[in-house]
Amino acid sequence: MPTPTPTLTRIHRPLLLAPAGNWECAKAAIENGADAIYFGLERFNARMRAENFTEGDLPELMAWLHQRGVKGYVTMNTLVFPQELPAAEQYLRSIILAGVDAAIVQDVGLCKLIRHLSPDFPIHASTQMTVTSAAGAEFAHELGCNLVVLARECSLKEIDKIQAQLSDREISIPLEVFVHGALCVAYSGQCLTSESLGGRSANRGECAQACRMPYDLIVDGEYYHLGDKKYLLSPQDLAGLNVLPEIIKSGVSCLKIEGRLKTPEYVASVTKVYRSALDRIVADLGISAEPDRDLYNLEMAFSRGLYTGWFEGINNQALVHARFGKKRGVYLGEVTRVYPDREAIAIDPIAPIKAGDGIVFDCGHPEDREEGGRVYEVFKNERQSEVMLSFGRGAVNFRQVYIGDKVWKTSDPELDKQVRQTYAGDVPKFQRSIDLEIHGEINQPLIAIARDEVGYVVQVESEILLVAAQNQPLTTDKLSSQLGRLGNTPFRLGSLTNHLVDDLMLPVSALNQIRRELVTKLTEARSQPKSWQLSPTNKLTDLLPEVDRAVLNPPQLIILVRKLDQIPAAIESGIATIYCELEDPRKYHEAVQLVRAAKSKSNPPQIFVAPPRITKPGENWILEQVRSSDADGYLIRNYDHLEFFKTDRCIGDFALNVANPLTADYFYQNYTFDRLTASYDLNIDQLTALIRSCPRDWFEVTIHQHMPMFHMEHCVFCTFLSEGTDYTNCGRPCDEHQVKLRDRVGTEHILQADAGCRNTVFNGVAQTGAEYIHRLVELGVYNFRLEFVNESPQTVSETIGYYQQLLGGQISGTELWKSLQLSSQLGVTRGSLGV
Template identity: 45%
Template sequence: PGAPAAFTEDDRYELEMTFSRGLYSGWMHGVNHQELVGAIYGKKRGMPAGVVRSTARDAVELESVPAHLKTGDGLAFENLHDTNDEQGGRVYGIRGRWIEFQRGRLDTSRIPPGTRVFKTGDQVLEQRLRQTWQGEIPQRRKTRLDLAVSGKAGAPLLLECDAPRARVESATALQPAERSPLTREILQNQLGRLGATTYELGSLDMRVEGAVMLPVSELNRMRRALVGQVSQNSEAPAAAPSSAPRSSLDEMLAAVSAMRAPAGDEPPRLHVLCRTFEHVQAALDSGVTRLYADFEDIRLYGDVVGRVRAQGGASVFLATPRIQKSGEAGFFKLIARAQPCGVLIRNLGGIAFFKDAGLPAIGDFSLNTANPLTAGFLKDTGLGRLTISYDLTIEQVLDLLRAAPPQWFEITLHQHMPMFHMEHCAFAAFLSEGTDFTNCGRPCERHRVHLRDRVGMEHPLKADVGCRNTLFNAVPQTGAQFFADLMAAGLRDYRVELLEEDAAEALRVISAYQDLLSGSSGGDIWRALKARSQIGVTRGTMAGRSF
């Protein structure tokens, strides 16, 4: 290995000015939640340019002026209350520490002393970068063709190329030329018209005897034929066919479809995912017979299993973390040690660990079961059922149920949709001074955190045992209106996921879906639950369109 590439201050400047919300090496040197780039800006921030000392009409005084600042640069004055409503403009002039702007461009009353300033535009750099993609795109390197042309009156014209080997004869014989005989210039002009091909004319060895002529149209035909031969002869020989024929896509899909069996009159089953002991008790009090436990602290799993078994009548499956990294197999061991009735598996590492553990396993949404072939592959690993991917619309869900045995699947009918899952822990970053789980003090166990978006919605943030954070949508969504279609397609296993509901709310949600599954209520329960009526993360690209 060679020496590390040099990274100069000029390189850093260009990188930050091209696009940056702050630069950091991330986890290349280990986890440090305090030093990660803050999630403050949703757009380009650029290069720090100083701090405001004072203001005057159309001018701002900085504590110090950076050497890179010049006339024409764009500046933005930070407004953490609303990053979409910030003062800024291009530098009109620089006088000492005073930065002047176009008259009326700034409302300096909104720029208090101490405001941070960022350089968001550099016209010189932007022009130089623009030249790298605008204008004529250089052509890729072409293959040189060295040609030989020979012939005489009464015989065909012969056009040859040695590498790659190609040979073309004219369809008509050469004729004595009374005027405009074939010359080197004519041949170079016609044979060199290789245009958009990957070839270019190299040398031309002309061995034509006497003054002869051939129609230009025939020369053009010969050129095209030669290029065709050269291209064909340049291609690598096709690989020998495999002795073991591969199944076509249709055959593979047919093999999965052949496993389908009639759903029969089997009643629907409701499963509830619980995240607190209140949820567990509400599910047990409601008579739910299958519980999934997804606790932030998996050390409590033993107590969860004990409580469910003590009350009897229900089974409990414990959820694995969504991501498993090297060295985290201990999480799986804690789950196995709790002796659950089964496991809700969220990653391939969990499949491998629990394959021989003797525990029934259900594949969760993060395995992304979105088509029948993926479903068949995951079923072959030993999973009992598969949670249908959240990426599918209701139409795609029904297509999946028609293409594979519906008994393979389970669908989440009610949930707060997880919007993103990240390694960065906002709890440690903003509620502690710790760098990672070893010294953060676990503020996630003492605080409830919501992130407020630009329209005022407050989205719940949860940490898992690996200190990874998941942001959930503030508004729950339900697929209740599609229940009849799902039943008709043969699906019998339905899930409700609880998040931050208290005991009373949990009972109300569970009861609503029990009524739905029993047929005593319709699919409009979304109104009572104040939920968004939708399956998956999107309604699809055709939603709301008329044709």
């Protein structure tokens, strides 16, 4: 007989993980059913704008969380720069000693440091590590991670494939997914937009949210009219509620809610909805008893529109509606009539509205000041379905409100009050189950054993001996009634198993004393910090690589091209190493042949080609196409590349986020690289510190480029130049049109697609670090990269010529920058290397 399909009740119940930007948010999460919370400290966390906690808060916070049966994870999910490693080590020691349940980490070197300090402290690989495949999960596992937070772009089908492939590899590592909250349009850990535009790196917790800004679409040099669609890079918010059963069936171990910058009311509302839905699904009762109410609560908590994200696959039309990039709330309908003299409007509402609610009028220009205010009165109009909304005197400028304007409810004070009541006061409101076992026989004490969901076990014996019952013996019901009176405690009675021998009796006062002692003992047991191992002798300095000051080599330029016609320009300029990144990997064969045709030269160049930055399950055919080019080597950008090209010559690209010597050393010790590209997040002082802390020949530095800002699953070509949903039905407008995104200051950023139909937005203004190049040469750097996107062959030749003059001492860095300024229509900035 075939093995029956397991029911949901047999599937492991995933933890529900809620965000906490401060104490009140932590309380809101706990009282609404979170199994764990994640929070940041003052440094090294990807939400530096949150209130956050301090090192000094940790002992009290962790004791409180554990008393309530809740885990606490610290986010150390940023890149760590060389000068910061000693401080990071101290942070880690404090975190481990405080009994924190895990650290959520992005930086490879930081993972290495944690495992050196403690063999058993849990490490969770952050979504900032951009894990999209089984190879990525295996990389994290080998690094010492105990759990992997998958990239939000993974669909349910892809999660199933990753689980199956991990099983085939005999690797057991739990997976975590985001289930609700804001979606970054770019892959987390791969967004350089804030760094490029303002020196505020998303990899350092300082994202400026440029994805939420309006952009104009420029197609083939002309403005492309999209009506009221301007927010071309702003996804709707993720809501996995409707696919929660499928998420649970995928076997993920944890469901994560986004929102460390959100309010306590948001944390409470969203946690409560998912707690209820999760419990009902596991009990096989369906998603929700009140789906409309749950949706209303989620939208009022925070919503730019709610959508299942990438869980159900790619649907570019649904992911980004492009009409606004900020919170809206619940959609009420459109304005049907305006009554300026009565300071009122009429609508046909599709959602409830009442006096006191706050609304905003949406005329299609969210970048401008919008009219809105609190509703003073709601009353029926003469039309059957219409209602009139009146406002306080002067609250709304009705000359700026028009028939057809969309109306959104942005505030519901009554709901806010109800939500705040869920976590107000000091008495626990959310209680976690404990199971009791009762043992005893005549003339012996009653023994009560309590077990909680976390695994703690305590035992209490009565001071009074059990006697034979003349009447009203201690039945299971009576024991449950008396011992289950756990109000005002963090506990509720789950099951009670009665092992009493014969009919026995004990006074009620004794039972009450047993109950109080059980609560006290269990609370004390749970309050003890986790005893992770922490080596007193292992130190950061043990891991630092030896610095070998070898003989200096003469500096050389490496050219990265993205168009075939740029290759001859690089060859004619005498460049010894060329990198090539093309949308279609089938064209790499032609690129290689172009370079090989130059072999007759006295110093023939070598060519490395670049696979796409992201690899999903089932996409190894792309890597096969890349390898079939028979290039001299390959640019390594993700964990699948590390695995697939492990026997080839490799250059570690910037996407590996090498920002400190521990990360660099890990890659050199475990993989074969000719060299690594330093992270684009480093300014000149941080880059200098990195170079000084490692052998001088480990790195190449990108000194001229159009910064790759957004790298995203969202396809702008498909969304706005077709009616298709993905590559299967979009008609491939990326093959026919040149597209740019014009920002608010008029810069036109270059858009390109890759073989996986993922888009990269390149900064329209090139950046140069020319003024620092001699300083870097003195440090021993001799590999300098120039990157091109859509420049003409002539521009490529001229730019290479300027840098050759710079390296030859014929011009200074400042002179080069000024020359490039004059020769470039878009301009050249000094870039993000500046301090």
